[in-house]
Every structure is written in structure tokens, then in C-alpha cells.
Amino acid sequence: MSVVGLTTPTVSPSRQRLVLLVLLTAGFTLAVDFSILNVALPTIGQDVGLPLAHLQWIATAFALCAAGFTLLFGRVADLFGRKRLFLIGMAVLGIASLAGGLATTPTILIAARIAQGLATAAVTPAALSLLTTSFPEGPLRERALSLNGALMAAGFTTGAILGGLLTDILSWRWAFFINIPVAAMVLLLGPHTLVEGRPKDRLRLDVWGALTATGGLLALVYGLTRVGETSWTDAHALIALAAAVVLLVSFLLVERRVQDALVPLPVLRRPSVRWGNVAGLLAFATETSLVFLLTLYLQKVLGYSPLTTGLSFAVLGIGTVLGGLVASKVLSRIGSRKTIVTGFVLQAAATVPLVLLGTSSSWMVLLLITTFVGGVANLIAIVGFMVTATSNLPNEEQGLATGLTTMSQQVGITMGIPVMSAIATAAMHGADGPDQVINGVTTAIWVNAGLCVLGAVLTGLLLRPAKGGE
Incomplete structure (x- = not known):
């Protein structure tokens, strides 16, 4: 890998507080999305015509994309701009949430969850890298990461509670709609608040590394999810896990040879x-x-x-x-x-x-x-x-x-x-x-x-x- 400098302007204390507000709000919302639909799955299936046997795909489609693409998007953020990727991801999250809330068919609903998962894979590493580069290493960064961890953890728990309340009082569709004003607020404040660090030299994206890493992670997550739904003897799960091993080993071999490695x-x-x-x-x-x-x-x-x-x-x-x-x-x-x-x-x-x-x-x-x-x-x-x-x-x-x-x-x-x-x-x-x-x-x-x-x-x-x- 060639040595590349990254210019990151100094962030003033007043702007640091705004950066925290924007990034922590986004992180909390994404954490809520992981669990907000879980208790509502049977109701969602009845409303959009999704059979009980396929309900797990509402969660699995999200998890596959959120885990499978996160390493790729983390490196894309380094190469092409963290702020840019963060804002694009939040825009996708808002659009996907609107589509999911309005969905009347399983196809639209699953597509919306896939888009939400991709948005999560893009926003999460971009937001964390924006946070770590906005605060110098030491007590300030540690406090920022502590607040981020606290709110993300709160988001997982809040999602489970909020999903039940929204489904009982209003409709499961509000579990999607609730993301829209948050995305709008972040997109309004983000461009004027977040500071972009840009590489001095432009690197090429490691395509083969990206393909093998993403494919391996997708196969790994699918195989593990399949195991949870069936058993460790399920043929589809074993094939997926074997493919994950092959792809991830191939990824390590690729990374030894390319100049601008993904990892x-x-x-x-x-x-x-x-x-x-x-x-x-x-x-x-x-x-x-x-x-x-x-x-x-x-x-x-x-x-x-x-x-x-x-x-x-x-x-x-x-x-x-x-x-x-x-x-x-x-x-x-x-x-x-x-x-x-x-x-x-x-x-x-x-x-x-x-x-x-x-x-x-x-x-x-x-x-x-x-x-x-x-x-x-x-x-x-x-x-x-x-x-x-x-x-x-x-x-x-x-x-x-x-x-x-x-x-x-x-x-x-x-x-x-x-x-x-x-x-x-x-x-x-x-x-x-x-x-x-x-x-x-x-x-x-x-x-x-x-x-x-x-x-x-x-x-x-x-x-x-x-x-x-x-």
C-alpha cells in the first residue's frame, strides 16, 4: 500500500459539539433499526402477505447487507470521502424507510430492508471515522466513543420497546417512518457541521479484495443466520459457511499482492x-x-x-x-x-x-x-x-x-x-x-x-x- 496523507482540518470545540449531535443521532437511529421490527414481524407478515416461513427475511436481509458491506464501505470512506459517504447513506436510509413504511408487497418490503442494511453499512463506519478524526486521540476521543457506545446500546434496547409500542398504539409502519425526520435533520445539519478529510493522493479501490471480502462476509452471515433458523447440519448453511472460508482465505491471498489493499x-x-x-x-x-x-x-x-x-x-x-x-x-x-x-x-x-x-x-x-x-x-x-x-x-x-x-x-x-x-x-x-x-x-x-x-x-x-x- 502506498503511503497517503489525509488532510483533516482542525475542529473547534463548538463544532465538535455539533459533530457529536449529528453523528450520535445517526448512530442511535441505526441501532434502533436493528431491533425495532422484531416484535412486529407476525403483524407485518399478515399486512403485506409474507408467509410465516419467510418472516425471518425481514431481519436477515437487513443483517446480511449491514454486515457484508461494512468493511468495503469503511475503506470507500477513506478513499472517496467519509462525509460524502455518510450523507449519501443517510439519504438512502430516509428513502428506504419511506418505501418500507408504504410497502404493500413482500418484494418492496424486503427491498427496503436491503437498502436500510446498505445504508447502515455505509453510515456506521463513516460516522465512527468522522468521530475519531474530529476528536484528538486521548480523553476527548474516549469520552466521544463512550457516548457513542452508550447511545448505540440504548438504541438496541429502545428498538425492542419502541417496536412493540408503535405496533400496539399506531402501526408497524411507524417503525419505518420514524427514521425519516431523523434523516432529514442529519442531512440538514451535516453538510455545514461535518469536516471532510481528503486523501492527498488518489488511490485505486482494490476490486478483487472488495469482491472476496464482501462475498465472504455475506456467505458467513447467511450461513450463521441459516444455522439459527434450522440447525448446524443444514446443507445450505454448511455450503454457505464453506464458501465463506474459501472466499475469506482468497481475500487474504489477494491482499498480499495488491498495491492499494482494501485491508x-x-x-x-x-x-x-x-x-x-x-x-x-x-x-x-x-x-x-x-x-x-x-x-x-x-x-x-x-x-x-x-x-x-x-x-x-x-x-x-x-x-x-x-x-x-x-x-x-x-x-x-x-x-x-x-x-x-x-x-x-x-x-x-x-x-x-x-x-x-x-x-x-x-x-x-x-x-x-x-x-x-x-x-x-x-x-x-x-x-x-x-x-x-x-x-x-x-x-x-x-x-x-x-x-x-x-x-x-x-x-x-x-x-x-x-x-x-x-x-x-x-x-x-x-x-x-x-x-x-x-x-x-x-x-x-x-x-x-x-x-x-x-x-x-x-x-x-x-x-x-x-x-x-x-
Whole structure:
């Protein structure tokens, strides 16, 4: 890869506040989109004529594009302009949301979700790289990333609650329409607020790297999603996962030979990038899959409705917001490596007591307390991962770095649920009574806690501290 400088004008404190407003608003909205439709899927299927067997494609179409294209768009942001890609992505999000809200056929609805996923893949790494280049490395950036993590976590939880409320009170269509005024506000303020950093030399996009990386990620996400819907023996899932391995290995071979690589291999050799992203993948995989397991418990064992289940996770949402807010203080005191380790250890300690859950609703007290603590711990680990994986890199590689962190997030979210689902299903031995569900859920919770411990061990042993810090 040729060395390319990136000119990024200095951002004044007053403009930094506006930058935060624009970027955090966009990030929160995209996080809401991940979960806002989940509780409304049966109603949506009835209204647009989508059979029950194909309902999952409303979520899968979004997840495939959001995860599959994020690495490509992260690098495109570096090469052709982060501000430009961010604004284009928000415009696509607004148009897609309007189309989805007005959809009367499955084809239009799925197309709208695909467009929303592509918008997410473009906006998320572009927004993160705009944020990291608008704030100098150190306490200011750490506080900005902490706020970003807090609002994104709040968005996931808010989406589940808001989706149920909108569907019950108004219509599921408002789950789409709600994005339109947000996109309009961002498009109004963004051009005058965000600062574009432009490369001094124009590079060529690594086409073969883009094709193999995007194809590999699409195959990986599809295979994992298929596993979650069927089983690990499903032929389509196994073919997709095998194709993912072939394409991703081909991607690494391509990157060794091209001059302007999509992902320069020296960047991946940095411990902060490599092990930081491993930690991020585990952080997202464990917490999102735990929510899935507890959803099974709340609905299959305690008999809660989807809306009540969503409201039960409000305490978790509060915990994640608090975790995001205190993470910068933890980082400034103990450094990023110890922050990640501390987050994982606390998350494991909060997860283990959940194996005691029983068939009585009195166990909700334990669930609420432990998920609150686990939410705080998880966000501390996530903010530590974000700071670690984007630090000590030049501005011209921030889009790549944030593309990698976004990819770790998306793949972690996608990977955790089918893995934990398979473990829980195997422990249930084909039965779905309350006792069998509890047995399956608690078995998977043990594994979930073990992955938290693994994240702490790998980070503590393999993540080398940067110069001058932990």
C-alpha cells in the first residue's frame, strides 16, 4: 500500500459539539433499526402477505447487507470521502424507510430492508471515522466513543420497546417512518457541521479484495443466520459457511499482492487491531445472544408477551447506557487493556447467577439485577475495544479501522445467537416444556459466561499495551 496523507482540518470545540449531535443521532437511529421490527414481524407478515416461513427475511436481509458491506464501505470512506459517504447513506436510509413504511408487497418490503442494511453499512463506519478524526486521540476521543457506545446500546434496547409500542398504539409502519425526520435533520445539519478529510493522493479501490471480502462476509452471515433458523447440519448453511472460508482465505491471498489493499495486512498485524476486534466480536456475541436466551426464558417459561419481554430488558438498557457513560473514566484510570479485561470479568460474574433461574416469576428480581450489572460491564468492554482498535492509527486508516470494528460488531451479533441457540436446543433434547427450556437456556448461559472469561484471558495475555499506557 502506498503511503497517503489525509488532510483533516482542525475542529473547534463548538463544532465538535455539533459533530457529536449529528453523528450520535445517526448512530442511535441505526441501532434502533436493528431491533425495532422484531416484535412486529407476525403483524407485518399478515399486512403485506409474507408467509410465516419467510418472516425471518425481514431481519436477515437487513443483517446480511449491514454486515457484508461494512468493511468495503469503511475503506470507500477513506478513499472517496467519509462525509460524502455518510450523507449519501443517510439519504438512502430516509428513502428506504419511506418505501418500507408504504410497502404493500413482500418484494418492496424486503427491498427496503436491503437498502436500510446498505445504508447502515455505509453510515456506521463513516460516522465512527468522522468521530475519531474530529476528536484528538486521548480523553476527548474516549469520552466521544463512550457516548457513542452508550447511545448505540440504548438504541438496541429502545428498538425492542419502541417496536412493540408503535405496533400496539399506531402501526408497524411507524417503525419505518420514524427514521425519516431523523434523516432529514442529519442531512440538514451535516453538510455545514461535518469536516471532510481528503486523501492527498488518489488511490485505486482494490476490486478483487472488495469482491472476496464482501462475498465472504455475506456467505458467513447467511450461513450463521441459516444455522439459527434450522440447525448446524443444514446443507445450505454448511455450503454457505464453506464458501465463506474459501472466499475469506482468497481475500487474504489477494491482499498480499495488491498495491492499494482494501485491508493492508500490516494493519491486521497490529495487536491492538487484531485482538481488539476479537474482544469486540466476543463482547457483542455474548450480550446479544444472552438477550436471545433470556427472551426464550421469559416467553417460553414465564409466559410473557413480546411487549412485556421487551419492557423487561429496559433495565439492561439502562445498565448499558450507564456503562457507556462511565467507560471513559475507567479508561483514563486503568488503560484500555485493563478496561476490556475488567468489563469481561464483571460480565461473566453477572452472567453466572442466571443459571439459577426457575419457573417462578419471583426469579425476575435476579434477572433484572444481573442483566443491569452485565449491561454496565458489557459496555465498558465494548468502549474499551473501540478505543483500542482505533488508536495509534493515522487518519487515512480510520475508515478501515472503524470498518473492521463495525464488522466485528455485526458478525458478533450474527454469530452469537445461532451458536447459543444450537447449544440450548441440544440440551433440550427435542422437548420444549418449561423444565426442558430452562435446562437448555442455563446450559447455554454457562457457555456464554465461559466466552466472557475467554475474552478476558485473550485480552490480558495477547493485547500488548500501547506506548505510554496499558
